[in-house]
Amino acid sequence: xxxxxxxxxxxxxxxxxxxxxxxxxxxxxxxxxxxxxxxxxxxxxxxxxxxxxxxxxxxxxxxxxxxxxxxxxxxxxxxxxxxxxxxxxxxxxxxxxxxxxxxxxxxxxxxxxxxxxxxxxxxxxxxxxxxxxxxxxxxxxxxxxxxxxxxxxxxxxxxxxxxxxxxxxxxxxxxxxxxxxxxxxxxxxxxxxxxxxxxxxxxxxxxxxxxxxxxxxxxxxxxxxxxxxxxxxxxxxxxxxxxxxxxxxxxxxxxx
Amino acid sequence: xxxxxxxxxxxxxxxxxxxxxxxxxxxxxxxxxxxxxxxxxxxxxxxxxxxxxxxxxxxxxxxxxxxxxxxxxxxxxxxxxxxxxxxxxxxxxxxxxxxxxxxxxxxxxxxxxxxxxxxxxxxxxxxxxxxxxxxxxxxxxxxxxxxxxxxxxxxxxxxxxxxxxxxxxxxxxxxxxxxxxxxxxxxxxxxxxxxxxxxxxxxxxxxxxxxxxxxxxxxxxxxxxxxxxxxxxxxxxxxxxxxxxxxxxxxxxxxxxxxxxxxxxxxxxxxxxxxxxxxxxxxxxxxx
Numbered sequence: 176x177x178x179x180x181x182x183x184x185x186x187x188x189x190x191x192x193x194x195x196x197x198x199x200x201x202x203x204x205x206x207x208x209x210x211x212x213x214x215x216x217x218x219x220x221x222x223x224x225x226x227x228x229x230x231x232x233x234x235x236x237x238x239x240x241x242x243x244x245x246x247x248x249x250x251x252x253x254x255x256x257x258x259x260x261x262x263x264x265x266x267x268x269x270x271x272x273x274x275x276x277x278x279x280x281x282x283x284x285x286x287x288x289x290x291x292x293x294x295x296x297x298x299x300x301x302x303x304x305x306x307x308x309x310x311x312x313x314x315x316x317x318x319x320x321x322x323x324x325x326x327x328x329x330x331x332x333x334x335x336x337x338x339x340x341x342x343x344x345x346x347x348x349x350x351x352x353x354x355x356x357x358x359x360x361x362x363x364x365x366x367x368x369x370x371x372x373x374x375x376x377x378x379x380x381x382x383x384x385x386x387x388x389x390x391x392x393x394x395x396x397x398x399x400x401x402x403x404x405x406x407x408x409x410x411x412x413x414x415x416x417x418x419x420x421x422x423x424x425x426x427x428x429x430x431x
Numbered sequence: 432x433x434x435x436x437x438x439x440x441x442x443x444x445x446x447x448x449x450x451x452x453x454x455x456x457x458x459x460x461x462x463x464x465x466x467x468x469x470x471x472x473x474x475x476x477x478x479x480x481x482x483x484x485x486x487x488x489x490x491x492x493x494x495x496x497x498x499x500x501x502x503x504x505x506x507x508x509x510x511x512x513x514x515x516x517x518x519x520x521x522x523x524x525x526x527x528x529x530x531x532x533x534x535x536x537x538x539x540x541x542x543x544x545x546x547x548x549x550x551x552x553x554x555x556x557x558x559x560x561x562x563x564x565x566x567x568x569x570x571x572x573x574x575x576x577x578x579x580x581x582x583x584x585x586x587x588x589x590x591x592x593x594x595x596x597x598x599x600x601x602x603x604x605x606x607x608x609x610x611x612x613x614x615x616x617x618x619x620x621x622x623x624x625x626x627x628x629x630x631x632x633x634x635x636x637x638x639x640x641x642x643x644x645x646x647x648x649x650x651x652x653x654x655x656x657x658x659x660x661x662x663x664x665x666x667x668x669x670x671x672x673x674x675x676x677x678x679x680x681x682x683x684x685x686x687x688x689x690x691x692x693x694x695x696x697x698x699x700x701x702x703x704x705x706x707x708x709x710x711x712x713x714x715x716x717x718x719x
Contacts (some may be wrong), residue, residue: 186549186552186553187552187553187554187555187556187557189553190553190554190557191557208579210579211576211579213577242641244648250558263437263440264437264441265437266434266437266438267434267437267438267440267441267442268441270434270438271438271441271442274698278651278693278694278698279651279654279655279658279693279697281655281658281695282670282671282674282686282689282690282693282694283690285674285675285677285678285686286678286683286686286687286690288678289489289678289683290456291682307534369659369662372662372663372674373662373678374678384717385571385663386571388571388572388574388575388663393572393575396571396572397572400569402514420514
């Protein structure tokens with residue numbers, strides 16, 4: 176199993192190394208100016224030399240992102256459970272949720288900055304709004320996903336609403352909930368970083384990107400992007416790992 | 432049709448809530464304004480009415496946003512720089528150009544992945560990983576890089592729109608092109624169909640539900656990309672530029688109007704694709 180996992184990593188890893196090597200080679204041989212596209216080695220050097228700045232930016236952005244992610248997802252899940260008992264509310268809220276999920280919600284960023292100030296609270300608010308609706312819609316679909324047979328079985332056991340919810344329907348909704356959690360990792364990163372374009376105290380990854388572009392220190396921009404990329408992937412991987420642990424019974428994992 | 436009543440109830444509730452919040456959030460400011468003007472003898476209904484009609488409210492009331500929308504869309508000439516029609520058409524053009532090239536690239540990549548097995552194992556993890564990367568953070572970079580080559584105007588924004596829209600399309604189309612039953616694939620093989628025949632006669636038709644689903648996501652993503660790109664390079668106008676200008680000058684009503692226009696644009700795009708999708712799928716006897 177473990178050897179297999181490692182073998183799976185081989186081709187993509189090789190591909191990544193080849194791309195990086197090509198990038199390095201082209202920028203050296205063709206002499207691409209660093210202002211347009213710095214070589215990977217230059218970006219790496221920049222990362223090593225500006226660890227304190229990158230770390231401060233990281234902490235600042237994470238504050239807004241993680242708190243927003245937690246609040247938004249929790250709120251979405253709770254509202255989904257609350258409206259679950261009322262088909263009326265469901266029919267009213269879910270089409271709206273689907274619609275809102277397709278809207279450029281990121282546009283509320285300037286409004287949130289105006290309401291909650293320049294610090295991380297406004298970023299958290301943007302992330303809350305962005306993550307709420309995907310979670311609401313997914314969790315609502317998941318909660319209605321338990322089969323009729325299982326529900327009937329619970330009924331014959333004389334299970335109360337709460338028991339059915341906690342023993343059958345919430346576990347059955349988990350794959351959908353995790354789907355939303357995974358979608359939301361990306362949305363939360365985007366929300367937290369873009370909200371910083373509209374105003375921050377002078378720290379944060381989005382702030383760094385927008386100001387360093389202005390100063391034309393492109394290697395610093397790429398260094399920040401690299402940090403953001405690693406963070407986003409790690410965040411996604413973490414959720415995927417928890418998902419594997421929590422929904423080990425689901426068909427998509429059993430099959431392997 | 433049975434969801435009309437619940438939907439309108441929820442919308443009406445939201446409307447009432449919005450007015451409530453507007454009064455609640457704007458009253459402190461309005462109270463200060465009254466105090467500064469030396470006006471102390473006002474009733475709470477005076478305060479509420481004034482709070483709903485402020486010049487720069489914290490949260491504009493719905494009728495203010497509607498008024499601004501009417502003013503900027505219908506009452507202003509469409510070619511004026513203040514008109515939202517002017518800015519929306521810029522955003523729409525960038526979105527459509529970006530979306531077109533993004534979907535071509537996305538579909539091409541999906542076909543390549545489905546046909547060349549090794550490509551999948553080496554490319555797919557990167558495509559999935561790159562979805563977790565905030566591509567939007569790259570937007571200011573792309574604008575600068577293209578500027579070095581004297582490529583300005585709409586192109587950088589369309590590039591960003593394309594960049595954002597191709598990922599969901601690739602992922603969806605790979606799934607779609609793989610969706611035919613193994614039995615059907617075997618049948619095609621017994622007919623000794625070539626792989627291009629297999630692509631056009633079996634894989635493409637059966638990928639259509641996935642095609643339309645990913646087109647909807649891709650179009651919405653392209654619009655987000657265009658708006659964000661306009662924020663980072665706002666001289667040429669567009670809805671993103673209006674958002675930025677509004678936030679600079681504290682013109683909240685203007686921000687909300689731009690936001691609603693963007694939402695309407697996105698809704699119209701997604702709705703149009705959904706409609707074409709439903710009609711096509713019904714004609715092809717897919718269960719919809």
